[in-house]
Amino acid sequence: MWNPGSTNENCTNAFGDGWFLERNTNSDVVKTMFADAVKSLTGKSTVRDSWDALFRYFNQRHGKGNVGYRDGEKIFIRTNQVSAGSGTYDASTFEIRNQSRYGMAETSPHVVLATLRQLVNECGVRQENISVGDPMKHMYKHVYDLWHNEFPNVVYIDSDARLGRTKPVSTAQPVIYYSDRGRVLKSGGTTGTPITSDYFPTVITEASYLITIPAMKAHARAGVTLAGKLHFGSNLRGSATHLHGGLIAPNKVSDTTTMRRGYGLYRVQVDLMGHKDLGEKSVLFLVDALWSGSEANDPPRKFSMSPFNNDWTSSVIVSQDQVALESVCFDFLKAEFTSTNPFGSYPQVVGADDHLLQAADSSYWPSDVRYDPENDGTPLASLGVFEHWNNPTDRQYSRNLRTGNGIELVFISSAPTGVENTVVDLNRSWKLSQNYPNPFNPITHIRYSLGERNAVSLKIFDLRGREVATLVDETQEKGEHLVAWNARTHPSGIYFCRFAAGTHTETKKIILQK
Incomplete structure (x- = not known):
């Protein structure tokens, strides 16, 4: 972030x-x-x-x-x-x-x-x-x-x-x-x-x-x-x-x-x-x-x-x-x-x-070392996933590249539009922001803000108008919210993200590109 x-x-x-x-x-x-x-x-x-x-x-x-x-x-x-x-x-x-x-x-x-x-x-x-x-x-x-x-x-x-x-x-x-x-x-x-x-x-x-x-x-x-x-x-x-x-x-x-x-x-x-x-x-x-x-x-x-x-x-x-x-x-x-x-x-x-x-x-491990920091006779299992990115410019790992099940680096910029070091108070507005990244594969992040506590619906539709995913369907507090959509099981194409809160509705076009 x-x-x-x-x-x-x-x-x-x-x-x-x-x-x-x-x-x-x-x-x-x-x-x-x-x-x-x-x-x-x-x-x-x-x-x-x-x-x-x-x-x-x-x-x-x-x-x-x-x-x-x-x-x-x-x-x-x-x-x-x-x-x-x-x-x-x-x-x-x-x-x-x-x-x-x-x-x-x-x-x-x-x-x-x-x-x-x-x-x-x-x-x-x-x-x-x-x-x-x-x-x-x-x-x-x-x-x-x-x-x-x-x-x-x-x-x-x-x-x-x-x-x-x-x-x-x-x-x-x-x-x-x-x-x-x-x-x-x-x-x-x-x-x-x-x-x-x-x-x-x-x-x-x-x-x-x-x-x-x-x-x-x-x-x-x-x-x-x-x-x-x-x-x-x-x-x-x-x-x-x-x-x-x-x-x-x-x-x-x-x-x-x-x-x-x-x-x-x-x-x-x-x-x-x-x-x-x-x-x-x-x-x-x-x-x-x-x-x-x-x-x-x-x-x-x-x-x-x-x-x-x-x-x-x-x-x-x-x-x-x-x-x-x-x-x-x-x-x-x-x-x-x-x-x-x-x-x-x-x-x-x-x-x-x-x-x-x-x-x-x-x-x-070294041939003469058995990692067992509690000294209870049980050696350590794997503590996680290790790999390096493909290069310092693209910064892609195996999950990003869809070549393995290792690391997935999700980069999110929450910088406000406009002058740097200015805080935008999103609690006072109703807004659906453009998803990031866009195009995406297979995960994207969707940000929206609520001016007051309200019932919220955030759904994804395909080009034929069919609902393919419900991301949010609940009452939420005012302020800024962020959700992720994992479209791993969906085909490439254009989709629409529809946001509804009270009388406010807004739609953004999003592109899944595999």
């Missing part, structure tokens, strides 16, 4: 003009983007129904039956706040200071705010059942204030229990057992004593669900840092140095003597992605690509590639398949950060995607 109106293209990111400020990130636009994203992902017409579908799919997949979210279940929203360490904030107020890590790319507080609004306001999850934060880091004042002002009863996780924050508590016993069994991971990265396990914070182990929200960034040690790498901060050691040995460049690419290029090597991200309390507990993976970065400790960078065209990436990317999601984000990062990019080319290192290959298919 891409909307350049979500970010201020003139943001300098200098002290006092950080990307995270309201004048630089439009929370109303982000709210709409995330709503459109979850509705597109699930094919539902409302946010509430979309989350119900997400929870039901997750619970069925984990043997809990066809049930949605139940009152009392705990949700932990895992964020990336890597800059919030020693020396970056005022200890008495948690205000961010003017220092070298000011304005680093990390999880946008506005994306988390949109998530909280959906869970609490639209899905009815009680605030006290939601926790949010980065267990190894602090929570800046501007982040806390943005969330707490609207949701005072949410539990805000911080490595310090002051000023309304809650300090994470460690489990009594180790929870994760790294599958290299001490052969690769060392206390000092590539040197020191072997590391075989870690404790987790109970806010993770006691949660029924995680919502994982990493920022989209390249990485000097890992090539890229996304959902898997995010969990380097899910232990309570205060540092993740002991996990660096499981990456492609344990001491960064500048140290060629410790490089672990290539494929078929132990990759610690697989253990993290496959652990029952981390990747496998995530009901939704949401990559925050509003302000994507060139490295974990760098500020956001404007992307030269289309459709960003030397502007911020201004996107959110969602999936319930963590491997597929990371594969897509990897392709974007690799296409942008090449040898000609002045900010680094870390995704180009051979083996930067090795963890994804292994997470998808055990036949690519």
